[in-house]
Amino acid sequence: MMSTISSQDAIALEEKYGAHNYHPLPVVLAKGSGVHVWDPEGKRYFDFLSAYSAVNQGHCHPRIIQALTEQAQQLTLTSRAFYSVKLGECEKFIAEFFGYERVLMMNSGAEAVETAIKLARRWGYVKKNIPDQQATIIVASENFHGRTTGIISFSSDPDSTRNFGPYMPGYITIPYNNLQALEEHLSNPAICAFLVEPIQGEAGIKIPDEGYLKKAYELCRKHQVLFIADEVQTGIARTGKLLACNYEDVRPDVLILGKALSGGVLPVSAVLADDEVMLTIKPGEHGSTFGGNPLACAVAIEALSVVRDEKLAANAQLMGDKFRTALSELKARYPQTISAVRGRGLLNAVEILPQEDGRTAWDLCVALKDMGLLAKPTHGHIIRFAPPLVITDEQMAQSLQIIERTLETYTTS
Template sequence: MGKSAELIALEEKYGAHNYHPLPVVLEKGEGIYVWDIDGKKYFDFLSAYSAVNQGHCHPRIIKALKDQAEKLTLTSRAFYNAELGKYEKFITELFGFDKVLPMNTGAEAVETALKIARKWGYEKKEIPAGEAIIVVCKDNFHGRTTTIISFSNDEDARKNFNPYTSGFEAVEYNDVEALKQLFADKADKICGFLVEPIQGEAGVNVPSEGYLKACEELCKQHNVLFIADEIQTGIARTGKMLAIDHENIDADVLILGKAVSGGAYPVSAVLANDEVMNVIKPGQHGSTYGGNPLAAAVAMEALQVVLDEKLADNSEKLGQIFRAEITKMAEEFPLFKSVRGKGLLNAILINDTPESETAWNFCVAMKDNGLLAKPTHGNIIRFAPPLVMNEEQLNECLAIIRKTAEEFQK
C-alpha cells in the first residue's frame, strides 16, 4: 500500500464519513499550487471553497499569524485584547458599517445574523412575540447547523435531522415576483431576507441582473433586513470586493467568512449598523474564540493583502478570459454544456444527468493532469482558483481542461 492509500485508509477508519474527497492527499501549498505527499504539483481550482483567495500560505498572512501566535492567542472576551479593536475599526471602515460581531466559522456567522435579525424584528419592528419570519431562497446553502438545515431543500442536508427549527419561509431564487407576493402577504411579520448573491454550493447560480437590487428595494419598502451571505462570494472572489457591489447594494446585515483570513485560521464576521447591531447586549450572544487576537491580526493582514494586490480587479479580468475560453470549448466538446459565473467563481455544466459519475470522473482525470476541482450537485464542476493567479497560469489551466476533455472524448 502506498503512502497516499495508507493516509486515506486512516481517514476512512477513524474519521466520520461526512465527506467524499477526491483521491489526492495534499501536504504543501504555495500561492495557486498544492503538492501531494509524493511531491506531485497541482493547480488548485477550488481554493478551499474560496477561503484561500489570497493563495496558499501567503507570506504576509503567515508572518502575521506567527508574530501574533508568539505573543497572545486567546483571552476570551472576558477581557479586552490589544488586536480586536484595531481589527473592528479596520473591517467596519472597509465595508462601511458601524459595528462588527466577530465569530469563527461561516455557519456561526449565519446563526449570529439570524439571531440579530429576530431580535431586531421583535424589539425594533415590534413583531408579535414568537412570530418573526426570515425569508430564504430555495437551493440555498448557508451551513450545516440544525437551524440552517431546517430551511434547506437539499435532502442530503436535511433528511433525518428533524425536528426542524420553524420561522423560515422559502421563495424561488431569482424570482422577484415570488418575494413581492410573500412580502405583500406577510411583511408585518418578516424581519429578514437572507440571500447568497450567487448560490455557490447550488452550482454557481448567478441571478439575473437587477434581481438583487429589486430585492433590496422590496426590503426597504417593507422594513425588512436585507441579509447578504457573502461567505463564499465576498473578499474579491466575483470581481468586486463584495458580490453585491456589482449592483451597488447596501445590505443591512453582511455575513463574511472563508477568505477573511486567507485560509490561515477560522475567522467570520457579521456587520451591521448601530440601529440593528445594538439590539445585542452583554450575555446575549458570544463565542469563546470569537474576536481572539490571533484571528484579528490574521484577518487584518489577509484583507490588506486583497487590497494591496488588487485581487478584485485580477479576478474580474481572469474570470472574463476563463468564461470566454470555456464557452469556445463548449462549442467544440459535447461533454461541456455551458459555463456560468462572475469573476473567478465559475462552474462548467457537464452534459449528463446529476446522477451520473461523469463530472466526478472528469475531475479525477483533471487531477491526473495536474488540476484539482470538485463537482457539486452531480453534473456541475466548480472552478475557483486563488485570486493571485496570473493570465499565463490561467492559460496553462485552460490547456489542462482542454487536454482532459480531448482524452475524455476518446
C-alpha cells in the same frame, strides 16, 4: 518526499478513524503555495477549488503567515471576558473596509449565519415590534448557508435535511431569483429579514437576473425588512468586486463574511451591520469563546490588506473573463460534454453532460486531477472552478491547457 506519510496511508487513516461525512477526490495534499498544492509524493497540482473560496489570497501567503506567526508568539486567546489589544483594532479595520458601523466576529461561516439570524429576529422584536415568537425570515430555495440544525431547517437539499429533524420553524422558502414571490410575502408584518446569497455557490454558481438584488433590496426597504447578504463564498474579491452585491450597488443591512477573511489560515467570520441592528443584542446574549480572538484579528487585518494591496478583485475580473472565454470555446468544440459555462470573476461553473458509458462530472474531475488540476463536482453534473485570486496570466494559460488536454482525452476514450 513532501511528507513522512504516503497518500495511500493518509487516505486509509481517514477512512478508518474519521467520520464519513465527506466524499473527497482521491488526492492527498501535503503542501501549498500560491495557486499550487503538492501531494506527499511531490506531484504538483493547480488548486481550482481554493478550499471553497477560503484561499482567495493563495496558499500560505507570506504576509498572512507572518502576521499569524508574530501574533502567535504574543497572545492567541483571551475569550471575551477581557478586552484585547487586537479586537478593537480589527473591528475598526473591517468596519471601515466594508463601510459599516459595527462588526461582530465569530469563527465559521455557519456561526456567522446563525448570528445574523439572531440579530434579525432581535431587531424584528425590538425595532419592528413583531409579536413574540412570530419573527419570520424569508430564504431562497436551493440555498446553502451551513449545516447547523438551525440552518438546515430552511434547506431544500435532502442530503442536508434527511433524518436530521425536527426542524426549526420561522422560515418561508421562495424560489431564488423570483421578485414576485418575494414581494408577495414581504407584506406579512411578521417578516423581519430576507436572507440571500448574491450568487448561489453550492447550488452550482447560479447567478440571478440583472437587477434582482437591487430590486429585492428596495422591496425590503419598502416593507421594513432587513436585507441580509450571505457573502461567505462570494465576498472578498472572489467575483471581481470586493462584494458580489457591489455589482448592483446594494449595501446589505446585514453582511455575512467568512472563508477568505483569514486567507484560509484559520476560521474567522464576521457579521457587519449598523448601530440600529447590531446594538439590539446586549451583553451575555450572544458570543463565542474564540470569536474575535487576537490571533484571528491579526490574520484578518492582514488577509484583507493583501486583497486591497494586490488588487485581487481586479485580477479576479480579468482572469475570470479569460477563463469563461476559453471554456466557452471548449463548449463549442465539445457540445456532447459541456452544456453550459457561467460565472462571475473567478467563481465559475461548467455543466457536464453524462456520457454514454456512464461517466459523469466526477470522472472528469478525476481525469483533471490526474493531469494536475484539482476541482470538485457539485450536484453530480456541475464542476466549480475557483482558483486563488493571485493566479497569473501564465498560470491561467497553463491551467486552461490542462483542461483542454483532459477534455480531448475524456471525449475520445
